[in-house]
Structures are given as structure tokens and as C-alpha cells.
Amino acid sequence: MSLTQIVAAFLAALLYRLLSAWLSRRNGQAEWGRIPFLFGTSVLVVYWLQPSLPIRGLDYWLPTLTLGLTTICWAAVTPREERGFRANAPALLGLLGAALLVALTGLINLPAGILTLAAPPIAQAFVGLFLLGLLIFISIRNRRTSTGKILGVLVALFILLKTPALASSISAGLRALAGQNTAGASALDIRWLGFSYLAFRLIHTVRDRQSGRLPSATLAEFLIYAVFFPAFSSGPIDRLERFLKDLRSPAPLDSAETGEALRRLIIGLFKKFAVSDTLAIIALNTQVAEQI
Structure with a gap:
């Protein structure tokens, strides 16, 4: 993170806490809007921090895949009776809204420095989001938890991205699909911000689910845990159980x-x-x- 991004994130968090404390005193609530603020901020920061990449559209799809993969992992580790669409509709709609909002930035000229990624063509964004949404829908509707499959996907992605020869081959394939020159393909073309951090957190939840130690969490809580914006770019790795304790019982x-x-x-x-x-x-x- 740059100095500007760090200061902006700190000021946003501080302003929210001050506003929340004032509204809580007026309304008698424990803390006003905590989950929505952390959810919305963390989701948008995933896009905000993603560096620009030479492969056309990839700097939009990698953050989108981060959120999609996290949602699919939540569905895999959560009992079927706890992944109802009605209870988790606000989080699902928030994810879709954030992805569409960032995609629509390609139609306007934002001031330099606000967003480094380049949004894909709108038609491509709609098709890609539809396919990703369909995969998420199938994962949520699945009658059984599929921890083994999601664990295999996470490990496979980690190997593909962290092996230079494999990552270079993937880069060449993506460049060819985008109609770009494949001669300059490099493993550095696929700089998936925060993937190592995300993979370790998600693997932890899968292993805890398999051992019966994973606490229950809504989709919003799980996403906040996985892409918590103060820790997303550099960690540390935290346990879901301890994180939920702080999330649900904030310090004054x-x-x-x-x-x-x-x-x-x-x-x-x-x-x-x-x-x-x-x-x-x-x-x-x-x-x-x-x-x-």
C-alpha cells in the first residue's frame, strides 16, 4: 500500500468510528452500521489495491475472482441450512453491485490515481459475472459441503501461480485470448494481489471445517474475515473464531x-x-x- 492509501484507509475508519459512536448514542444501538461498513469497504478495497497489469482486463478479473472464490469457499464450509439466499441476500447483492460499479468505471474518465485497474468491456463483464454468479448459485444450492474440492482448487491455484514456468504459460495463454503479443509473457503478468494471504485464510477455514472446529458465520462476516482491508495486503493470518469474537463485540x-x-x-x-x-x-x- 502507498502512503496515500494507508492514510485514506485510516481516515475512513476513524470517521466511521466517530460517526458510529455519535449515532449509537442517539439511537441507543451498540454500534451503528459496523458490518455493512466493514463489508463494503473491504470489498471495494480489493479492487482499489489491485495494481495495473499488462494483460487486458486481468486487473479487474483477479479481484473479482478473489471475491467469487471466497464466496464459493464459504458455501463449501457452511452447512446447507445456514446458506439460505434470503439471509445472505444483502451480501450477495453487495458483491454484485461492487463488481458492476467497478466495471462501469470503464465508461467514465476517473481522475488519475483513484483506480489503477482497467475495467473490461461491459459485454465481457456481464458475461463473466453471469458465469461466476451461476457457479456461486450452484455452490450455495449444493446439498453437501464440498471441502475436498475447494481445498484442491486452492492448492492447485497456489502451485500454478507460484511456479514461474507455469505462471508464464498461463500468461501466454491469457495474452493470446486477449489478442496481445505472447512474446513478452511473464510470471509477473499475473500479480494477484493478496492471493497468498487469501489462500492461507481459506485453507484454514476448510481444515477447521473438516475437523469440526469452524464457527458459524454469515457470508458478510466470512467475506470481511477473508478480505479484511487493514490486513489484506500484508496480513497477519488470523483465525476465524478469534476474528468473529472481535467483529461481534467491538471495543469502545x-x-x-x-x-x-x-x-x-x-x-x-x-x-x-x-x-x-x-x-x-x-x-x-x-x-x-x-x-x-
């Missing part, structure tokens, strides 16, 4: 908590942009640069 916002958050943010920014970047410049000599 007070001056001590705000001060501690600011202290951690400032220290983290100093380590990242002062210490880490300076050491990187020192370590990047001519020989290393040629190897990169």
Missing part, C-alpha cells in the same frame, strides 16, 4: 484507544517508509539491479 472508541492507534500508525509508517525504504536503496547495488 475512547481517547486511549485512539491514541494507541495513532501511535501504532506513526511507528508503522516510520518503519515502512523511512527504515525499510532506506535499507532497500542501500542494498540495491548495480549487480542486484541487473539480476532483478
Whole structure:
């Protein structure tokens, strides 16, 4: 994440907490709009943080596949009686709305720096989203949980993306489908933001489901856990059980908590942009640069 993205995410979270605390005092609620805010923000940040890629349309489809794969995994690890469409309709509609909203940005000229990805043609987006939605529908309607299949898919994707020769072959195939030159195909063409983090989190939920330790979670809660925006780009890996405990019982916002958050943010920014970047410049000599 860039400095601008970090500050923007922090300010958005802080403004929400202040607004939520004010509305909660007026309405007598525990915390107003917590789940919708975290769900909407986390879903949109998946698209916002995805870097631009040389393969046409891929920087839109990779974040979309992140959300689709997470939804299919939720269906695989959740008992059939708990994946009803009515109870999870807001989350499903929110996912569809976010994907369509980002796709429609291809019709307008956004200011530079707001969104790095390039939206695909609208017709392609509609067809792709329809097929992905159909796969999600089948997964939710499946009478049995299919943890073995989703585990195999996650492991296979991990091997394909992390093996340079295989990733280069996939890049060449995608370039050919997009009508682009395949001579420059490289494993770096498929920079799927946060996939390693996502895969480990989803594999954890599959293994916990297989051992009977996985707690019940709605689709919205599961998606927030999987793509939680403060941790999506760099972690850490967390357990669903502990995450749900904090999600459902938020700590009150007070001056001590705000001060501690600011202290951690400032220290983290100093380590990242002062210490880490300076050491990187020192370590990047001519020989290393040629190897990169």
C-alpha cells in the first residue's frame, strides 16, 4: 500500500468510528452500521489495491475472482441450512453491485490515481459475472459441503501461480485470448494481489471445517474475515473464531484507544517508509539491479 492509501484507509475508519459512536448514542444501538461498513469497504478495497497489469482486463478479473472464490469457499464450509439466499441476500447483492460499479468505471474518465485497474468491456463483464454468479448459485444450492474440492482448487491455484514456468504459460495463454503479443509473457503478468494471504485464510477455514472446529458465520462476516482491508495486503493470518469474537463485540472508541492507534500508525509508517525504504536503496547495488 502507498502512503496515500494507508492514510485514506485510516481516515475512513476513524470517521466511521466517530460517526458510529455519535449515532449509537442517539439511537441507543451498540454500534451503528459496523458490518455493512466493514463489508463494503473491504470489498471495494480489493479492487482499489489491485495494481495495473499488462494483460487486458486481468486487473479487474483477479479481484473479482478473489471475491467469487471466497464466496464459493464459504458455501463449501457452511452447512446447507445456514446458506439460505434470503439471509445472505444483502451480501450477495453487495458483491454484485461492487463488481458492476467497478466495471462501469470503464465508461467514465476517473481522475488519475483513484483506480489503477482497467475495467473490461461491459459485454465481457456481464458475461463473466453471469458465469461466476451461476457457479456461486450452484455452490450455495449444493446439498453437501464440498471441502475436498475447494481445498484442491486452492492448492492447485497456489502451485500454478507460484511456479514461474507455469505462471508464464498461463500468461501466454491469457495474452493470446486477449489478442496481445505472447512474446513478452511473464510470471509477473499475473500479480494477484493478496492471493497468498487469501489462500492461507481459506485453507484454514476448510481444515477447521473438516475437523469440526469452524464457527458459524454469515457470508458478510466470512467475506470481511477473508478480505479484511487493514490486513489484506500484508496480513497477519488470523483465525476465524478469534476474528468473529472481535467483529461481534467491538471495543469502545475512547481517547486511549485512539491514541494507541495513532501511535501504532506513526511507528508503522516510520518503519515502512523511512527504515525499510532506506535499507532497500542501500542494498540495491548495480549487480542486484541487473539480476532483478
